[in-house]
Amino acid sequence: MSSFVVKSIGSALNATSLISSKYAAKKAINLFASPRKGRYNDDQKRIIDSAFFEDICYNNMEIATYRWVGKGKTVLLMHGWESNTARWEYILNDLKAQDYNIVALDAPAHGRSDGKQFNAVLYSEFINAVAKKFQPEVLIGHSVGGMASVFCMYHYQLPSVKKMILLGAPAHFTGVFDRYKNMMGYNKRISSGLDAIVLKRFEKPVSYFSAANFTESIKAEGLVIHDKNDKIIPYEDGQLIASRYKNSEFISTTGFGHGLKDESLTPKIIQFIND
Known part of the structure; x- marks a missing residue:
């Protein structure tokens, strides 16, 4: 608007x-x-057509999930506000090349998932339901998808998750x-x-819902990436999360914006997953 x-x-x-x-x-x-966009257009549908699609039911709501099956670590991807699983196109081939078992989900009221309204708490519950089924070892969340991932880890302490990557995530x-x-x-x-x-x-x-505070109790290793030119979520949010998330590494970038879709970051993400 x-x-x-x-x-x-x-x-x-x-x-x-x-x-x-x-x-x-x-x-x-x-x-x-109420998201104004985030459902799939024809071009985005092309990106997810290669995945194995499955709905998971949670509280009478259908959660859309997508899988690119591999023999390696299971990596769960969470997109941000007014987006969908197609946002991961830029990194999918690199993750496939590592033979990871890749799983992604659409947030409430986004993509093919049910709902007309969205909030990060419900998103975290969606993540928990999907994680219970697929037992991911790695979570990668962009923007509010990162925040919801932290909420999920804080409240549900997912035992399978050993590493978490937060891309341009809000601190609170x-x-x-x-x-x-x-x-x-x-x-x-x-x-x-x-x-x-x-x-x-x-x-x-409102003050209770602080991803930065919640990370203090998360034992999984963290990789926090935030761009100095992020016009959506302030750079200071990334710094705050990294300062509270004791078992984490912080990567500061310049010029990649909020999306952080730059091929120079992919090897660093993969190295973090593989270490």
Whole structure:
């Protein structure tokens, strides 16, 4: 959406909050959690056509999974917001060349997975359901896929996972939420209402959902990669995660942006997996 449209929606909800702050906050959270893209287009379908497709049921929801079968380590891939498994095209051939057993999933309300709304907690539950079935040794998560991976490891302590790679991951939900509020220009009524919805829905305050804090108890080895020019998730988030994640290595890049789709990183990722 253009900045004009974004600010117009924010202004409309601010006006609505004068009548009913709860209604305006509910509309604001629904907007925040509803991806505008992430389903497959025809070109993206071509990328996943070579995979073995399987749905996994979780709480009456179907989780779309894709497998490129190999004899090596099982690697589980998690994409980010408004994306899908096709985002991994840039690295798939290199992972296949290592004969890894590659598994990927689509997040809630993304790709071929069920749902109309998304949140990182539900995503972490999707990851747990898929991990139970395929027993991955390595997790690779991009952006909120990295955050959800950390949430999953923190809450479920996946015993099969020995290594975790976080690409441009947010350090905490507070930052993500604040950037959304600021982008929309929400007033204090809506801002407070959004925080109240999170507390009621998850029985935890927004500040609780900190990937950086959660990594402190994760024993799996970590590789944290973040770009200095990331315009979506601040570089400082990567630094914070790496500082808290004691059993991790930090790779700082310049010029790769939030996507981090650069072939120079692939050998480093593979070396980390193989070591």
